[in-house]
Amino acid sequence: MKTIEIDDELYQYIAGQTQHIGESASSILRRLLAIETKELVIKPSNQLADISTLVKLVYSDNFLAEKKLVNRFISILSTLYLCNKSLFSVAAASLHGSKRRYLAKNEETLLRSGNNTKPKLIPDTPYMVITNSNTARKIYIIESLMQNMAISTHIIEQVTKQFVTK
Amino acid sequence: MKTIEIDDELYQYIAGQTQHIGESASSILRRLLAIETKELVIKPSNQLADISTLVKLVYSDNFLAEKKLVNRFISILSTLYLCNKSLFSVAAASLHGSKRRYLAKNEETLLRSGNNTKPKLIPDTPYMVITNSNTARKIYIIESLMQNMAISTHIIEQVTKQFVTK
DNA sequence: GAAATGATCGCGGGGATCTTTC
DNA sequence: ACGAAAGATCCCCGCGATCATT
Incomplete structure (x- = not known):
């Protein structure tokens, strides 16, 4: 309550x-x-969305109307969190590069982990993501997250395919 | 409370x-x-859209999520056309500056009427608008259109107020 | 030398600001 | 000549490919 x-x-x-x-x-x-x-x-009662929400997202007109990959990237992350907060949190915690942290609740953490990481808030989420990366790395980040959240290969493929649709 | x-x-x-x-x-x-x-x-009535569609638009999450004024500008124009195609057409025909034409069905017309007018298609519409203008002029264009479409002052105020919301 | 990761910087669009016209 | 209205240049900033580094 x-x-x-x-x-x-x-x-x-x-x-x-x-x-x-x-x-x-x-x-x-x-x-x-x-x-x-x-x-x-x-x-x-304890889950606001399931994986179908994610699939619906990446085929939605709104998503496809968005041409900037950062925004697609962030909306996928937001939906992943919505799908399963605890799995997301675990996956986020173990995701990083050699220097950079990719996701964190604290902006400072991301700023300190590299130069010009350009962290952005993920809406409806306590998390921020690094934004200064090329498309390949953005794909890597969402793929890794989804794998760690035990999402099926088939769905992961759909999401990444739709992600880069031009 | x-x-x-x-x-x-x-x-x-x-x-x-x-x-x-x-x-x-x-x-x-x-x-x-x-x-x-x-x-x-x-x-x-059983109309496809009335003025309330316009008001709903400018208060909608989607509209407010869009920070670029060009896009807000264009979606307002699209909705105005949807509200009343014939009134829109009449209003569009009589709207122009000293050199520039502001709206036309033909891209050439807009390109020829000035330099770098940057015409863009208004979705779900046979019209294009010029896009290379400051905020004041964009407000002028939608205000003039709405006035010529005989939309009430009160609604015009709401729309222009929401238009520039940051 | 190749692959993975980081981050600089080129490019394009938006629209404030400067220029021109009325 | 002066102010206001309209036009359009061009600065700024975000995106993300490309280059640098590990």
Whole structure:
């Protein structure tokens, strides 16, 4: 459970939507947001996405509309984290080059590990990635991560293939 | 202010709807619930798009995620065409500077009307726009178009305000 | 010498700023 | 001649190929 703060008026509005005595805020809000929330409700409670999310991503119009590989790179990383936070964290911790660290929660770590590493935040994630690398290295990073996260070879192939699609 | 308790999944969902860094829970919820309400109440015509499409666009995650003003510029133009093709065409025909033509169906027209006008195709549209201009001129172009399309001042203000959001 | 990794720097696009026109 | 509007040059910055290093 989490706690959020809302203004009094909004609170009254939500409370006014109660359908049975003792109904929880979550229950009311889920009903009000029903359309958007539907898919979320049927998912296992401790996982927000599965691997199909990753596959969908790399074939999506949005993804393919993005021409800059950095952005494709980062959105793949963001989705990988979403798929499995703990596996991602383990994989991220053991991924590095001879000098450079590739992923870290701390910008300093990445800055100190090399010159001009250009760390960027991975959205919806506590992690940052190094960005100053050529395409081959970006592929290496996502491939390594996926392998360490025990993602099937078939899916890894699809993702890397879509990654470089021009 | 009041505090409510919600489950983690729902919390994630709501947090994921954040449109601006630091946006409050109230703000997010109000938007989600307001849009929801509006859609239930207003559903009179069977048009493919109305002006609300434009408003939704400029508040959408996708739009705000795009930091380059050219791209915001072009997506607004694309939506304006979708909203009303004939009004758009009329407005486009009468919009130009002292030398430059701003919109045309023909690239040549735009190239010949000035130097380095950098015409770009407006997606889902038979039109092209010139792109080599500063922010003020881009605002001028969308403002003029919207005015000539008889869009309300209030909406024009919202669109131009969101356009330059950083 | 070859392969793997690092990081410099060339290239292109965006749009502020300078130039020109009205 | 002066200010405002419009045009378009060109600086800045990000991307990532290419070159340097291990």
